[in-house]
Amino acid sequence: MDKYKQKLIWIPEGEDVGATCKRVPPIPYKGDIPKYLWSLPLCVDKDNPPDLPYLPVHFKNAFLESKIHDYDINGGMLRYYGCDTEGGIWALLEFEMST
Numbered sequence: 001m002d003k004y005k006q007k008l009i010w011i012p013e014g015e016d017v018g019a020t021c022k023r024v025p026p027i028p029y030k031g032d033i034p035k036y037l038w039s040l041p042l043c044v045d046k047d048n049p050p051d052l053p054y055l056p057v058h059f060k061n062a063f064l065e066s067k068i069h070d071y072d073i074n075g076g077m078l079r080y081y082g083c084d085t086e087g088g089i090w091a092l093l094e095f096e097m098s099t
Contacts, residue, residue, distance in 0.1 A: 034093035
């Protein structure tokens, strides 16, 4: 876990667009593109983010999201349409640390 720098970002609750699920609005994002983006479905309190470092375990306390399929970052915006499409959760971004 020490080889990744971690950062949290709040994924706001999605908006009802008349589809089967809500659509999370684009989130302003500046910075490096993460190596990994994990959605944290057990972390739903905006005022109580999880402590870092956080050890994500796929299908236990986190979902490893796939770039393009579940999210994208371009034009200064993060667009999330992953495992928790309703939003209202914390996401963990992991960045490779330079050596």
